[in-house]
Amino acid sequence: MQKSYLMSILDKKAPYGIDIDVKKFIPAEALKLDEERLKEIGIDPDYSGPGTYYQVDSSVVKRASNVSGLKVTSFEELNDPELSWKLISPDQDKYTAAAALYGKGGYVVVVDEGVKVEKPVQTCLFMSAPGSLQAPHNIIIAKDNSEVSVFTGCTIMKEAVGLHVGITEFYVGRNARVNFLMIHSWNPDAHVRPRTAAIVEEGGQFVYHYVNISPVSSLQTYPKVRLVGRNARAHLSSVIVGKGNSNVDVGSEVSLEAPGTRAEIISRNVAMDRSTIFARARIIARAEGRGHTECMGLMLSEEANIVTIPELESSVKEAELTHEAAVGKLKEEEIYYLTSKGIERRDAISMLVRGFMRVDVELPPVLRKQVEFATAMAAGL
Amino acid sequence: MLEIRDLTVEASGRIILDSVKLTVRDGEKVLLLGPNGSGKSSLMQTIMGNPSYKILSGSIMFNGRDITGLSPEERARIGIGLIFQIPPKVKGVRLMDLIERIAKMRGIDLDEIRRKAEELRISHLLERDLNVGFSGGEMKKAELLIMLSQRPKLALIDEIDSGVDVESMEHVGSSLNGILSSDTSAIVVTHTGYISKYINADIAYVMLNGRIVCSGDPNSILDNIRREGFEACMSCKRAI
Numbered sequence: 001m002q003k004s005y006l007m008s009i010l011d012k013k014a015p016y017g018i019d020i021d022v023k024k025f026i027p028a029e030a031l032k033l034d035e036e037r038l039k040e041i042g043i044d045p046d047y048s049g050p051g052t053y054y055q056v057d058s059s060v061v062k063r064a065s066n067v068s069g070l071k072v073t074s075f076e077e078l079n080d081p082e083l084s085w086k087l088i089s090p091d092q093d094k095y096t097a098a099a100a101l102y103g104k105g106g107y108v109v110v111v112d113e114g115v116k117v118e119k120p121v122q123t124c125l126f127m128s129a130p131g132s133l134q135a136p137h138n139i140i141i142a143k144d145n146s147e148v149s150v151f152t153g154c155t156i157m158k159e160a161v162g163l164h165v166g167i168t169e170f171y172v173g174r175n176a177r178v179n180f181l182m183i184h185s186w187n188p189d190a191h192v193r194p195r196t197a198a199i200v201e202e203g204g205q206f207v208y209h210y211v212n213i214s215p216v217s218s219l220q221t222y223p224k225v226r227l228v229g230r231n232a233r234a235h236l237s238s239v240i241v242g243k244g245n246s247n248v249d250v251g252s253e254v255s256l257e258a259p260g261t262r263a264e265i266i267s268r269n270v271a272m273d274r275s276t277i278f279a280r281a282r283i284i285a286r287a288e289g290r291g292h293t294e295c296m297g298l299m300l301s302e303e304a305n306i307v308t309i310p311e312l313e314s315s316v317k318e319a320e321l322t323h324e325a326a327v328g329k330l331k332e333e334e335i336y337y338l339t340s341k342g343i344e345r346r347d348a349i350s351m352l353v354r355g356f357m358r359v360d361v362e363l364p365p366v367l368r369k370q371v372e373f374a375t376a377m378a379a380g381l
Numbered sequence: 382m383l384e385i386r387d388l389t390v391e392a393s394g395r396i397i398l399d400s401v402k403l404t405v406r407d408g409e410k411v412l413l414l415g416p417n418g419s420g421k422s423s424l425m426q427t428i429m430g431n432p433s434y435k436i437l438s439g440s441i442m443f444n445g446r447d448i449t450g451l452s453p454e455e456r457a458r459i460g461i462g463l464i465f466q467i468p469p470k471v472k473g474v475r476l477m478d479l480i481e482r483i484a485k486m487r488g489i490d491l492d493e494i495r496r497k498a499e500e501l502r503i504s505h506l507l508e509r510d511l512n513v514g515f516s517g518g519e520m521k522k523a524e525l526l527i528m529l530s531q532r533p534k535l536a537l538i539d540e541i542d543s544g545v546d547v548e549s550m551e552h553v554g555s556s557l558n559g560i561l562s563s564d565t566s567a568i569v570v571t572h573t574g575y576i577s578k579y580i581n582a583d584i585a586y587v588m589l590n591g592r593i594v595c596s597g598d599p600n601s602i603l604d605n606i607r608r609e610g611f612e613a614c615m616s617c618k619r620a621i
Binding site for chain 1 (some may be wrong): 420429430431432433452453454456457458462463465470471473474479480482483486487509527531552
């Protein structure tokens with residue numbers, strides 16, 4: 001795409017989320033890696049699993065893979081135009097345009113046909129340089145009959161202002177499975193605009209779980225998944241904790257494009273302080289398939305806001321789509337019950353909030369432990 | 382141990398306890414009888430500190446200390462424990478999450494609790510959400526297990542014999558016996574009286590319309606009630 005054309009898009013407001021002047025942020029070389037911040041989101045700096053990738057600001061600081069049939073590398077090293085910007089278009093909005101123009105780095109995970117990688121690949125995107133744009137381009141390819149789990153953590157130095165635009169494209173082959181867990185912990189000055197898309201072939205499974213645990217200035221994302229092969233499945237879940245003045249707009253979209261496809265979108269949204277959360281979910285049926293969305297909001301503050309926007313669209317008579325949405329507060333009866341057993345009121349509330357955030361995710365046990373850790377952090381336990 | 386002085390309590394705009402007086406001595410086991418809606422559960426909830434019950438007058442003394450203004454967690458910490466008649470279903474919080482926290486506070490060995498869970502035949506419930514999908518009997522057993530990890534000085538046991546089948550009643554009764562050691566005081570609420578055979582109660586009280594109307598030997602009061610029903614208590618000459 002023409003550079004001048006993409007530059008013209010940088011000034012156009014994106015459809016969702018508060019508008020950010022992307023030109024204010026410039027890519028920077030790695031400033032500092034704060035390992036303590038990584039540990040806060042469950043990233044082990046000394047992890048010796050099948051594959052690792054660490055990026056600080058716009059610099060790739062570490063990448064490794066040590067299992068045959070698995071490749072973990074950087075976007076620049078892959079250097080394959082056939083495998084990038086296929087599911088997301090650079091002119092989708094100002095953030096994708098900024099990523100296409102100025103983005104650097106990003107992890108590429110490729111699993112060969114029939115290879116099942118047991119332990120998770122761990123990747124980390126860390127921001128430290130003030131006023132910087134971090135726009136990595138991540139690509140995950142699970143070839144036919146393969147399986148891989150990826151645990152990714154994104155965080156930032158406590159005092160840095162920055163814009164993170166992670167582009168992530170997933171290719172899930174026939175009867176392949178990708179388990180993806182992403183944990184975010186930003187700061188009250190950070191803006192975050194991940195752009196994610198996935199395509200799932202026949203019999204493939206895509207499991208995506210996202211947890212945001214800390215305050216953020218603004219966060220907007222809307223992963224889109226296409227189930228293009230017969231019996232393909234997608235499960236997308238997100239746990240969003242709005243703290244401070246966070247403005248969060250998180251959605252998921254799945255389109256059922258082949259017979260027998262199934263999709264589930266689940267979100268748990270906890271609004272604290274003066275936060276605003278938009279929780280979107282959309283399932284589109286273009287073929288006979290089933291889809292369900294569940295959008296739950298928990299209000300913990302009089303000054304917070306939650307808006308749930310579930311959408312179901314069908315052009316097929318045989319498709320079955322359902323949605324469930326509810327917004328409420330903690331039940332005083334449950335708080336009293338726990339306190340009557342000797343639990344401090346504050347801890348009782350944390351237990352209940354953590355309980356609200358508990359989602360049944362079909363992730364491998366090791367990733368479920370990471371989810372437990374992140375939700376405990378988010379609930380303030 | 383416990384002294385309730387002229388307690389008058391309101392809930393949902395209605396007086397539900399009217400000048401209640403009750404004393405429980407150290408190690409004493411008290412049977413609290415009365416028909417449905419007489420105020421027995423309300424008294425238990427008020428002793429535990431349920432904020433939905435508003436104390437209009439009177440006081441609650443526990444080991445010489447006025448606890449009328451204490452929060453439920455403070456009451457639990459000084460040794461009051463309550464088995465709920467109908468505990469709430471708490472989604473997302475597992476039975477074991479709660480027991481682990483209590484056991485940690487109390488320094489109690491979790492293996493012992495796991496053994497007790499086995500005895501009560503509820504090991505399979507430990508990783509389940511609290512009371513969600515539990516049968517009536519399972520709820521009571523879970524409450525018992527929680528109390529076993531609390532080891533209270535004063536055990537308030539509310540209708541543990543309702544909704545429990547005969548076989549489960551044996552397990553419940555023997556576990557309850559384990560809780561009620563010689564130095565533990567207890568108020569055991571029942572309207573059927575089934576549980577009484579598992580408790581060596583020292584005294585029985587009868588509640589009617591928010592008042593304690595009668596006290597005496599547990600066996601003779603139970604016999605009377607079985608014969609003549611609670612209506613007979615209305616005109617009882619021994620009313621206190």
